[in-house]
C-alpha cells in the first residue's frame with residue numbers, strides 16, 4: 001500500500017515544532033525518523049496509509065497540555081494514539097502533523113477495592129487491569145478486543161464487550177476523566193472533578209458535558225486519566241453451547257433475545273463456524289480442521305454466580321429457554337474441544353482476536369453496527385449475499401487458504417436486554433494484494449449503504465473516505481451532524497485535533 005509523501009515544504013515549521021517538543025518531553029521521546037513514522041501510518045484496515053511528520057511520547061498530563069498548546073499555536077494537527085488497536089484508521093493522521101503516542105503513560109494510578117473502581121492512564125491495557133483486579137476478586141469487563149489494547153481508549157470509544165448485555169458498553173463504565181482540550185486547558189469530569197479521586201460519581205452537574213468526549217476519537221481533546229468501574233468476579237462459571245441450522249437466523253435471534261431478557265448469563269454470543277474456529281484454533285492450519293467439525297451457527301453462553309446454587313438456578317432458566325425456543329445443545333464433543341483450546345475459565349479471552357487477524361491476512365475489514373434484534377436475521381442474510389459476491393474465491397490457488405469459499409464471517413451479540421444487538425461482520429482481504437484491496441473496497445462501497453439503508457447504525461463511525469462508515473451515514477444525520485460540526489468549531493477552532501475524523505473535514509479551516 002502506498003504511503004503519501006511527507007510535506008517537505010513544511011520542513012522549517014516541523015524543525016521548530018520538533019525543538020519545542022524536545023524541550024517539553026526530552027530529546028529521546030521525539031522522532032521524525034521516517035522508518036519510525038511509517039509504523040504509525042497504517043493499521044489493520046484498508047484505509048489509505050498516511051504518515052505523521054513527528055511522533056512524541058509524553059509522560060504526564062502537564063506535558064500533554066504543553067504539547068497541545070504548542071500545536072495549537074503553530075496550527076499543527078495532533079492525532080492521539082493510545083495502543084493503536086482500533087481497526088478503522090482512527091489513528092492514521094489525515095493531515096500529518098504530530099502523532100501523540102500515549103503508551104508511556106501506562107500506570108494504574110489507584111485500584112479502589114472498596115468502591116470497585118480503577119484509575120488508569122491511556123497506556124494501561126485490559127490485560128494489566130484484569131491481572132490486578134482479579135487479585136482482589138474483581139474484574140473489568142472482558143474485552144472482545146485483544147487484552148493488549150488500551151482500556152481507557154476502548155472505553156472512551158464505546159467498546160463492546162462480552163458482558164455488554166449486562167454492564168453496557170465502555171462509556172457506561174466511565175466514572176471520571178481528565179481531558180486536555182485542544183488549547184492545552186485541563187478539564188476534569190465526574191469523580192475526578194477534583195484532583196483527589198473520590199467515589200462520588202456525578203454525570204454533570206447539569207447536562208453531562210463529558211458525553212461529547214465519548215466516541216469522539218480525540219477530536220475534542222486528549223484523555224490522560226480515567227476512573228472506570230470494576231465488577232465482582234463470579235466464583236462459579238460454566239459454558240453452555242447451542243447450535244442452529246445454517247439458515248435459522250430467526251431461531252438465533254429469538255433464543256438470544258430470550259436469554260438477554262432473562263439476564264441469566266454473563267455473556268451470550270452467536271458465532272458462525274468460521275469465526276469460532278479462528279478464535280479456538282491454536283494455529284492457522286487447524287482453523288479449517290476445527291471449522292469442519294462445528295455446527296454452522298453456534299451460540300455460546302457463559303453463566304454462573306456467587307454460589308453453586310445460583311449457578312444451578314441460572315442453568316434451570318437456560319434449560320427452560322432452550323425448551324421453549326426448541327433450541328438444540330451443541331454436541332458434547334464441541335464443548336470439550338472449546339474448553340480444551342480456549343482459556344475459558346474466568347472468561348477472560350474466549351475469542352483470541354489478535355491471532356485471528358494475524359493468522360489470516362493481517363488485515364481486518366470489519367463492519368460492526370447496532371441493529372434491532374427483529375431485523376438481525378434479514379440483515380445478516382443480505383450481508384452474506386454481498387460477501388459472497390465480493391469475496392467468494394474465483395482463484396483456484398486460493399483453495400488452500402482458510403475459509404476460501406467466503407472470507408467473511410459474523411457474530412451477533414445481544415445488547416440492552418435483547419432490545420437490540422451488535423452484528424459484527426468481518427472480512428479478511430489481504431492488504432498486500434491489489435486484488436484483495438480492490439475486493440475489500442468494493443465490498444465496503446456496497447455494504448455500507450446497504451447497512452445504513454436497512455436501519456443499521458454505526459455508533460462508532462470509523463474510517464476515511466475510502467471505506468469508512470461515516471461518509472455514508474453522515475448525510476443521513478442532518479442536524480445531529482451540524483451540531484457536531486458546531487461543537488468542533490467552538491472547542492477546536494483551528495481544527496488541530498485528529499482532523500478528518502467522524503466525516504469532518506481535515507483541512508485547517510474546514511470546520
Ligand SMILES: Cc1cc2nc3c(=O)[nH]c(=O)nc-3n(C[C@H](O)[C@H](O)[C@H](O)COP(=O)(O)OP(=O)(O)OC[C@H]3O[C@@H](n4cnc5c(N)ncnc54)[C@H](O)[C@@H]3O)c2cc1C
Nearest residue numbers: 082083084085086090144145150153154159160217218223
Ligand atoms: C482484532 C481486533 C478485534 C477487536 N474487536 C473489538 C470488539 O469486538 N469490540 C470492541 O469494543 N473493540 C474491539 N477491538 C478494539 C477496538 O477497536 C479498540 O480497543 C478501540 O477502538 C480503541 O483502540 P485503542 O484502545 O488501541 O485506541 P487507539 O487505536 O489508540 O485509538 C482509538 C481512537 O481514539 C483516539 N484516541 C486514542 N487515545 C486517546 C486518548 N487518550 N484521548 C482521546 N482520544 C484518543 C485515537 O485518535 C483514535 O481515533 C478490536 C481490536 C482488534 C485489533
